[in-house]
Amino acid sequence: MRRATALSLLFAMACHVCVWAAVRGDEAKYIGGTLVAIPEKTEGRLDTSQEKVAKFAWKKGEVTIPYDKITSLEYGQKAGRRIGMAVAVSPLFLLSKKRKHYVTIGFTDEQGKQQGAVLELAKGKVRAALSTLETRSGKQVEYESDEAKKNLGN
Numbered sequence: 001m002r003r004a005t006a007l008s009l010l011f012a013m014a015c016h017v018c019v020w021a022a023v024r025g026d027e028a029k030y031i032g033g034t035l036v037a038i039p040e041k042t043e044g045r046l047d048t049s050q051e052k053v054a055k056f057a058w059k060k061g062e063v064t065i066p067y068d069k070i071t072s073l074e075y076g077q078k079a080g081r082r083i084g085m086a087v088a089v090s091p092l093f094l095l096s097k098k099r100k101h102y103v104t105i106g107f108t109d110e111q112g113k114q115q116g117a118v119l120e121l122a123k124g125k126v127r128a129a130l131s132t133l134e135t136r137s138g139k140q141v142e143y144e145s146d147e148a149k150k151n152l153g154n
Helices: 001-021 083-088 090-095 123-137 146-150
Strands: 027-033 042-047 053-058 061-066 069-080 097-108 114-121 141-143
Touching: 027 053, 027 141, 061 097, 069 123, 069 146, 083 146, 114 123, 123 141, 141 146
Parallel strands: 069 141
Antiparallel strands: 027 042, 027 114, 042 053, 053 061, 069 097, 097 114
16 A cells, blocks of 8 residues: 555656646746746746737736847757656656757847847747747747757657
8 A cells, every 4th residue: 555655656746747847738938038027937828829929928917029029039959858757757768858949039129129038838839939930020040950950849
């Protein structure tokens, strides 16, 4: 009985690690930048469905970025081992990698000051978000590396 309880606890901890490891679905996370209105590592949603602005919304507010004020777009990835899962569940998780997907948006604010925001996007949202940002802003996405361009969305 104690063994089953211990295993259940380990499984629950492993699931908790998975949930916080990367953003999922339609989620996005503001990693950092010059936007003082948003605390670093704030989870929310990036909405690119509007014709004139992209919007990052979180529980306590939202920030809009007019597409015509975007000055640069950059995409990069960070690959890492699943160490938390390996410790909690099985060493076999060390054989797999997780990728985090980052978009950096440079833009000019209403006062004419250059601003920047680094967002982590969910794997399934990256391609569509980059395409929309690129098309509506008229700015071409720069890739941090050839590998990032090749592995886009993986």
